[in-house]
Amino acid sequence: MSETMPDDVAIESVLNERREFPPPAGFSDAIGGAHISSIEQYREMYDRSIRDPDGFWGEIAGELDWFEPWSTVLQWESPDAKWFVGGTTNLCHNCVDRQVANGYGDQVAIIWEGEPVEGGSPEVRRLTYADLARETARFGNVLKSLGVRKGDIVTLYMGMVPELAIAMLACARIGAVHSVIFGGFSARAIADRVQDADSRIVVTCDGGWRRGAVVPLKDNVDAAAAMTDRVKTVVVLKRCGNEVAWTLDRDHWWHDLVGGVSDDCPCEAMDSEDMLFLLYTSGSTGKPKGILHTTGGYMVYTYLTSKYVFNLVPDRGQVYWCTADIGWVTGHSYIIYGILPNRVPTLMYEGAPNFPADDRFWDIVERHKVTQFYTAPTAIRAFMKWGNEHPRKHDLSSLKLLGTVGEPINPEAWMWYHREIGSERCPIVDTWWQTETGGQLIMPLPGVTVTVPGSCTLPFFGVDAAVVNDHGEQLPVNVGGLLVIRKPWPAMLRGIHGDRQRFIETYFARVPGMYLTGDGARRDERGYFWIMGRIDDVINVAGHRLGTMEVESALVSHPAVVEAAVVGMPHEIKGTGIAAFVTLEKGHDPGDELRKDLLKHVTTEIGAIARPDMIRFTDALPKTRSGKIMRRLLRDIAAGTDSDQDTTTLEDFSVMARLREADDG
Numbered sequence: 001m002s003e004t005m006p007d008d009v010a011i012e013s014v015l016n017e018r019r020e021f022p023p024p025a026g027f028s029d030a031i032g033g034a035h036i037s038s039i040e041q042y043r044e045m046y047d048r049s050i051r052d053p054d055g056f057w058g059e060i061a062g063e064l065d066w067f068e069p070w071s072t073v074l075q076w077e078s079p080d081a082k083w084f085v086g087g088t089t090n091l092c093h094n095c096v097d098r099q100v101a102n103g104y105g106d107q108v109a110i111i112w113e114g115e116p117v118e119g120g121s122p123e124v125r126r127l128t129y130a131d132l133a134r135e136t137a138r139f140g141n142v143l144k145s146l147g148v149r150k151g152d153i154v155t156l157y158m159g160m161v162p163e164l165a166i167a168m169l170a171c172a173r174i175g176a177v178h179s180v181i182f183g184g185f186s187a188r189a190i191a192d193r194v195q196d197a198d199s200r201i202v203v204t205c206d207g208g209w210r211r212g213a214v215v216p217l218k219d220n221v222d223a224a225a226a227m228t229d230r231v232k233t234v235v236v237l238k239r240c241g242n243e244v245a246w247t248l249d250r251d252h253w254w255h256d257l258v259g260g261v262s263d264d265c266p267c268e269a270m271d272s273e274d275m276l277f278l279l280y281t282s283g284s285t286g287k288p289k290g291i292l293h294t295t296g297g298y299m300v301y302t303y304l305t306s307k308y309v310f311n312l313v314p315d316r317g318q319v320y321w322c323t324a325d326i327g328w329v330t331g332h333s334y335i336i337y338g339i340l341p342n343r344v345p346t347l348m349y350e351g352a353p354n355f356p357a358d359d360r361f362w363d364i365v366e367r368h369k370v371t372q373f374y375t376a377p378t379a380i381r382a383f384m385k386w387g388n389e390h391p392r393k394h395d396l397s398s399l400k401l402l403g404t405v406g407e408p409i410n411p412e413a414w415m416w417y418h419r420e421i422g423s424e425r426c427p428i429v430d431t432w433w434q435t436e437t438g439g440q441l442i443m444p445l446p447g448v449t450v451t452v453p454g455s456c457t458l459p460f461f462g463v464d465a466a467v468v469n470d471h472g473e474q475l476p477v478n479v480g481g482l483l484v485i486r487k488p489w490p491a492m493l494r495g496i497h498g499d500r501q502r503f504i505e506t507y508f509a510r511v512p513g514m515y516l517t518g519d520g521a522r523r524d525e526r527g528y529f530w531i532m533g534r535i536d537d538v539i540n541v542a543g544h545r546l547g548t549m550e551v552e553s554a555l556v557s558h559p560a561v562v563e564a565a566v567v568g569m570p571h572e573i574k575g576t577g578i579a580a581f582v583t584l585e586k587g588h589d590p591g592d593e594l595r596k597d598l599l600k601h602v603t604t605e606i607g608a609i610a611r612p613d614m615i616r617f618t619d620a621l622p623k624t625r626s627g628k629i630m631r632r633l634l635r636d637i638a639a640g641t642d643s644d645q646d647t648t649t650l651e652d653f654s655v656m657a658r659l660r661e662a663d664d665g
């Protein structure tokens with residue numbers, strides 16, 4: 001065990017967590033009827049879903065529209081899963097057209113709130129299912145007119161505007177595959193992803209609003225397009241009205257293209273296993289990988305988790321808000337694809353949680369009467385720091401359910417969320433999942449599961465999660481090990497774009513036949529799961545996943561740097577911060593000037609989310625005699641702790657002494 005687990009000081013404290021929170025009485029009435037009424041019902045349904053996955057998932061899939069029925073629910077030949085084999089459907093149809101066809105065209109599908117402009121009131125747009133049907137049809141026709149065919153990969157690099165949702169759904173409508181790139185990524189990151197996906201078309205905005213400033217999205221696309229020969233077409237939505245450069249024949253304004261286009265664009269019949277989207281995420285090598293998701297299984301799984309985990313019920317005045325950016329998988333699955341088929345309005349916002357003021361979120365909750373609220377622990381820790389007066393200024397009584405996602409939540413933050421935001425009456429669903437899993441896999445069901453601060457509790461239906469050793473043997477209670485999923489689930493990734501070998505090696509090689517999550521975990525005497533952090537060189541910074549090697553490559557590409565080692569370190573708000581140890585070429589001064597330059601360089605290479613929180617210059621890195629960097633020692637130094645680590649394999653002891661004494665910024 002010791003070799004596979006990162007040192008994590010937080011583990012000790014949560015091991016002693018004894019507080020239990022039974023499902024709040026009155027939850028079912030407050031939310032408009034609970035879908036699942038008791039833990040016994042959960043257990044019964046869970047057992048059946050494991051014993052008879054075909055029966056279980058077949059019934060659920062029947063709640064959505066299919067053009068042609070499937071012949072087989074599941075074909076599994078590890079590592080390849082095929083769900084709803086032979087069935088055809090369309091996800092845009094199930095999100096949008098199906099609601100219109102059933103007579104709900106006038107209901108609100110998306111509530112959007114823009115970043116408030118100085119002194120003005122926030123801009124709000126409400127789009128009905130009929131609006132979405134029309135706009136996705138128009139943009140679908142635009143894409144076709146630009147030469148996009150079924151299976152082509154369309155890159156979307158936009159801010160949080162309704163047109164991003166429209167563009168995604170339009171791709172799904174015509175059978176194109178989207179690859180959304182988070183608006184905080186740099187030109188270099190766009191170029192890498194466009195190149196890897198061989199994507200010929202990029203949809204972007206002139207700019208996006210963030211804290212009163214314009215993020216120059218179009219400029220970044222221009223710079224990316226200069227780094228690769230792939231980009232042939234750029235569609236630009238006007239959002240901020242900022243000045244942009246223009247390349248004739250390549251660049252087109254969104255509004256010009258949709259102007260005269262027909263709104264007749266039928267939803268393409270997609271095979272259940274046709275690709276739906278690619279989403280790049282960090283792994284343990286320097287190169288992000290394109291995680292591949294397909295249509296039918298992803299649709300059914302995100303629909304059902306949304307329904308049960310957030311207890312979505314249409315026509316009961318619910319307003320659901322997930323604060324994530326659509327550039328991450330959380331936004332794909334739990335702002336758009338899982339929520340729209342449930343016919344509950346989904347809110348999306350542009351900007352930041354602390355602009356124009358630290359109460360932005362609570363102001364939105366109050367004005368829109370949000371009922372379900374889903375956010376990240378890093379945001380909760382920031383709210384705690386900003387002070388209780390901000391939520392207390394607002395009427396948060398509309399809230400019925402709270403959720404968290406992205407990283408382990410520390411019990412203090414859980415308690416604060418429960419008390420200050422949930423008034424001790426809202427169940428908290430701590431949802432564990434990954435870009436690769438497509439949907440939430442381990443979480444409490446609201447009003448059903450007894451919750452414990454810091455534990456994501458129990459697996460969802462059909463999810464055979466276990467904590468095992470390298471031989472795939474289940475470990476005893478409270479012994480940490482590898483978190484694996486032993487059976488396929490409908491929303492699981494189908495591959496890494498263009499890299500079959502990496503797909504097999506990363507997820508299915510270490511424990512043959514099981515999906516390796518890359519997380520360490522333990523299971524307590526209740527059977528609850530406790531996530532203990534990553535077992536690979538991936539760090540989770542403010543809920544965003546980064547490869548330490550990715551940051552190292554960025555640092556080493558700076559002319560002054562010879563070698564760099566990056567590790568995670570405890571950080572009050574981000575959970576994990578980034579610590580970089582850097583050795584320099586002769587003739588470069590280790591000082592604040594260079595430190596600033598390196599920070600800027602990493603921002604250009606990857607994006608601001610990858611900026612190290614600490615850079616320490618050193619003349620050597622601690623290495624084993626075989627030349628491997630001893631990261632565990634660096635983690636200790638970065639954390640300022642000095643545990644009794646085994647240093648017998650260390651090649652040069654003096655390196656450690658000098659590192660401990662060094663100063664940093």
Ligand code: WT7
Nearest residue numbers: 405406407408430431432433434435519531545
């Ligand atoms: C990694 C996946 C899931 C969408 C956002 C992140 C960590 C995620 C939890 C949680 C403890 C969590 C894991 C996982 N993680 N949710 N509730 N408790 N850890 O997706 O970027 O693919 O990152 O985030 O370490 O492996 P991602």
